[in-house]
Amino acid sequence: MxxxxxxxxxxxxxxxxxxxxxxxxxxxxxxxxxxxxxxxxxxxxxxxxxxxxxxxxxxxxxxxxxxxxxxxxxxxxxxxxxxxxxxxxxxxxxxxxxxxxxxxxxxxxxxxxxxxxxxxxxxxxxxxxxxxxxxxxxxxxxxxxxxxxxxxxxxxxxxxxxxxxxxxxxxxxxxxxxxxxxxxxxxxxxxxxxxxxxxxxxxxxxxxxxxxxxxxxxxxxxxxxxxxxxxxxxxxTKRFVREVSQVEETGETIDHLLAQYPKGKVLKFTFVGESTEQPLITSLIRRFDLDVNILQGQISQTQKGAYGTLFVHLDGNEETVQAAVSFAEEQMVKVEVIGG
The missing domain is CATH 3.40.50.300 (P-loop containing nucleotide triphosphate hydrolases)
Known part of the structure; x- marks a missing residue:
């Protein structure tokens, strides 16, 4: 065309x-x-x-x-x-x-x-x-x-x-x-x-x-x-995406999260399409011996599906936290460790 x-x-x-x-x-x-x-x-x-x-x-x-x-x-x-x-x-x-x-x-x-x-x-x-x-x-x-x-x-x-x-x-x-x-x-x-x-x-x-x-x-x-x-x-592009996701990811905000949760790990989950509909947090709590805190997040709709980001804090032993991260990735969720 x-x-x-x-x-x-x-x-x-x-x-x-x-x-x-x-x-x-x-x-x-x-x-x-x-x-x-x-x-x-x-x-x-x-x-x-x-x-x-x-x-x-x-x-x-x-x-x-x-x-x-x-x-x-x-x-x-x-x-x-x-x-x-x-x-x-x-x-x-x-x-x-x-x-x-x-x-x-x-x-x-x-x-x-x-x-x-x-x-x-x-x-x-x-x-x-x-x-x-x-x-x-x-x-x-x-x-x-x-x-x-x-x-x-x-x-x-x-x-x-x-x-x-x-x-x-x-x-x-x-x-x-x-x-x-x-x-x-x-x-x-x-x-x-x-x-x-x-x-x-x-x-x-x-x-x-x-x-x-x-x-x-x-x-x-x-x-x-x-x-x-x-x-x-x-x-x-990252700047444009941050503007519309309404989730602040500046260094200052991340530093604040890390100071507030010095133990465990602070993770950023990125969901796309069908993965936004999965009960990921519920599954993590049921499957792993972890304390899970939701810090902030947002889900947006696009013409071709949903997109979302979620910051969470996982507190538990290192091996269990790593197993939880691997499980999340198996659910087609992108995981980024931002501290801990």
Missing amino acids: ISISDVKKIYQSKSGPISAVDGVNIDIGQGEIFGVIGYSGAGKSTLIRMLNGLEVPTNGTVNVNGQIVSKVKGKDLRQARQSIGMIFQHFNLLWSRTVLENIQFPLEIAGVSKKERLRRANELLELVGLDGRGDAYPSQLSGGQKQRVGIARSLANNPDVLLCDEATSALDPQTTDSILDLLVDINKRLGLTIVLITHEMHVIKKICHRVAVMEQGKVVELGDVLEVFRNPKEQV
Whole structure:
């Protein structure tokens, strides 16, 4: 569906060339929800803008649904963009037009008849949950409702791909979740390929199938969301995972745990998928002569299963503790001894 091949984007500045995107290779499948995450300046916005021709690569090719977007111009580019919808952080609605008129705008540009424009706009209003608000103006809508209008407008031309540029960054957490749920529903109903960029790991965790982590213009890590959560390799990825897991793993916190429990061992258990449903702690208590204290933990849901971390303190003789660790690993739980 989408193939990004050895793409580079270099800007010229007074201080010299700036490499915004540096040798990126990504393939995205039909119907996939693919996330690109990175902090400010990582190159993710430049990358997504190259998918619809708003930016042209300095080197490399961008192929979207068989069309080399990085090569076409003029009329061919405008036609290619009709199959690529886009929603933005700040909605980009026309404030002098009603909701229905905003949704119809891309169809108006495409030369679709007034009757067909109205039919399609009402159909999309229902899809995004805004029945009855067609005559309202953007100033009369909440942030979440404005983004729903933006989503409806982006779907007007029946695109094959939907690009989301920090689409939930301006929204509160509850509204963010409702918009993400809507995107998942649209993906399932329409089989739409969705590519989103964000600096929030919560967004990736909630709806994405795969994720690319960007830093300084490069993709430093790429894989299934669940696998990236389970085994983040790069420091930037580990930082994102810590943010969303809500489990502090700083040296200061670990030192505090070790000071509080000087005897025995402090362990970090990492659970993925079906292992999150196993009664591991109950089994440890029943099978081994140990004192088991749960210190802190968190379980999160992703599109491909659950991911969780749990810090525990095991107090007992060395041989028994080691046997308990081995038992936990046999249950497909990753075990890390952090002290003791």
